[in-house]
Each structure stands twice: as C-alpha cells, then as structure tokens.
Amino acid sequence: MTVQSIESSRLRAWVDVDLSALRRNGEMVARHAGVPLLPMIKADAYGLGAAQAARALEPLELVGFGVATVREGEELRALGVVRPVLVFSPLTPADLMAARAAGLTPTLGSAAAIASWREQGGGDWHLAIDTGMHRAGARWDTVGDLAELLRAAPPVGAFTHFHSSELDDGSMELQEQRFRDALAALPARPALVHADNSAATVRRSPSAWSFVRPGVFLYGVGSGAALQPEPVAHVRARVVELRTVRPGESVSYDATWRATRESTVATIPLGYADGYRRSLSNVGRVLLNGGEVPVAGNVTMDMTMLDVTDVPCAVGDIVTVMGRAGDHLITAEQVGAACGLSPYELLTGLRQRLPRIYG
C-alpha cells in the first residue's frame, strides 16, 4: 500500500483496481450459483487487466477462463495460466491452428469449423448453440444435422448465451427451453453444459448448469439487483489547477458553460482520450472532498473542468470520477447513464493512458 501511495502520488489520473473486491465478487457469485466459475476475462478483463484479474481469481474454484480471441488466450498462456481457456467467438481455420498450438479450447458452432478442428487433430472443444441471440453458434432447432460430426468428434461441453437475461420478459426461460431441447437432440450429452452470464447467475440460485460464466459482475457492475457486487474500478484524477471565473465568463471549448456568480473552477488532467466521454460535458458529476461537484463546460481531450465553488478544494486534491470515495459512490451505471453508454462500454473504453494501479 505504501509503495502504491508513493506511486500514485506521482500520478495525475489513474484507475485504482481493487483486486480483493474482485475476488470477493467472485466468491459472492460462486456461492450464489452453487457451481464453479469460468470467469470471463475477455477484452483485458473488461479493461481492468486480464493478468491481474486471473491471478486474483486463481484461489476460487474455477473451471478455467473465458476470452474472446485467440490472441487473448495466447497472452494468458504466455503469463503462465495453465487452466482451460475457452475462446468465445467463431474462429477461422488459421485461428483454430493457433488455438491448438496455444492449448486453447475453441467454441464451435458450424459444421465447417467442427470439421476443420477435427481435421487438424481435434482436442477439447465446446459446442455453441444459438437459442435466440443470433450472433454465433448452431441454431437450437438444427443441431440434429450435426449428429454425425458430433459422434466423430464429441464436444466436452455445450452452451448457449442469453440475449436479455437482465430483463424479466420470459426470453431467458424460452432460450433455456430451446437449450434443453437442443441438448436432448445431441447424440450424447456433453460433460459440461453452461449458459449463465452475470445477470442470469444473479437471477437464478442455484444455477441449473455445470458452471457459470460471469463477466461484468466480477468487475463491480450490477447495482439494483438482489445480489450486489462491490465496486472494483475507481477512476481518479488530481486537481492540477484552480482559477476564479467571474460572472459572465465561460469555460472550455464552445463556451457552453458560463459563470452566473464568481466561481472556482478546478482542472483535472483527464479527458475523452482517457475514456471520460465528451458527452459528460456539463452533465457529469464527480466526487471531491466529501461532496459531489459538476463538470463545467465541455470535456476536452486531455482535461476536464469542474465547478468547485461550493466545496473546499486545493491543487493536488484527488477527484473520483467513477467509483468510491469515502462513503460516496458513483457507479459505472450512473456514469454510463449520464453519457448514454452501457457500463460495459464505459469500462472497456477506459484508455491505456490511465495507468491501472492494483491494490
């Protein structure tokens, strides 16, 4: 912690990633599901750092890890991850070759891909079944057509993916029924059957399947539901300048904010090139010294201004633009709602210019 404090005292803007909270979120969701986890650490663990996330989750009962691309899987292997790594997107024959070389487990949903995997020598793979997402996988009502291939190269797992598990609209139940129908149509039931993402896992306890595939919950997103994760990503910046702006004077590009009274404006070195979206101009709110202050004027590429007139503020003070500061919390959902982004986009949109500080 001391080393980190020294390190972050040099930093202007950064993301504190709370790996203990990440692990506790994993424990919480696993307890709720009653089955092991296959944490989704695709897209660099939703922007927070796949290597660190994998290490933090390592003590839990894991089936393996989930990624989206062969490259992401190769990176985990290079870090020494030896557990199964499932790649959740359709792969080209060249991808399959690389997946085999790295010891990754592909998820396949077309006759051509299954045949290609088999011709290259086979190995563990999971059958992707499309029950209504219509993104990837074999249609639930045509998996019977694959019977011959499946007998020749039986998958160790089969799965589907829900399109609206956060909604109570009956679609998840319909997809589950289609999944069960598809499983019944296979020549043999694979050892591992899985379906639940974060929202589905939270809604259903215990899980009906072999393991669950949570992503966003691990990274602290899921407020409002029965089971709430702890925040994991805290985006912070240090006040680098303070100025007094007189009534009638404007702040930032296009002069969209104008002082109605003598105002104190703080500048933080964080802008849309860091992932703090320009659409937060004049609508974003941030945490500072026990209070909440608004963004004043347009967010610029590298800097954002705040109206701190009503809160004590000095150069060097730390502002939290997302996450927890003391008793106050601004969730990724709240920041996302203010700028029209899903919390998924917000997290994966945090740019590399913001160092990730692990604690």
Ligand SMILES: *Cc1c(COP(=O)(O)O)cnc(C)c1O
């Ligand atoms: C991303 C993904 C998940 C995790 O989804 P969350 O909503 O983040 O929990 C699970 N399964 C598949 C196939 C995915 O692509």
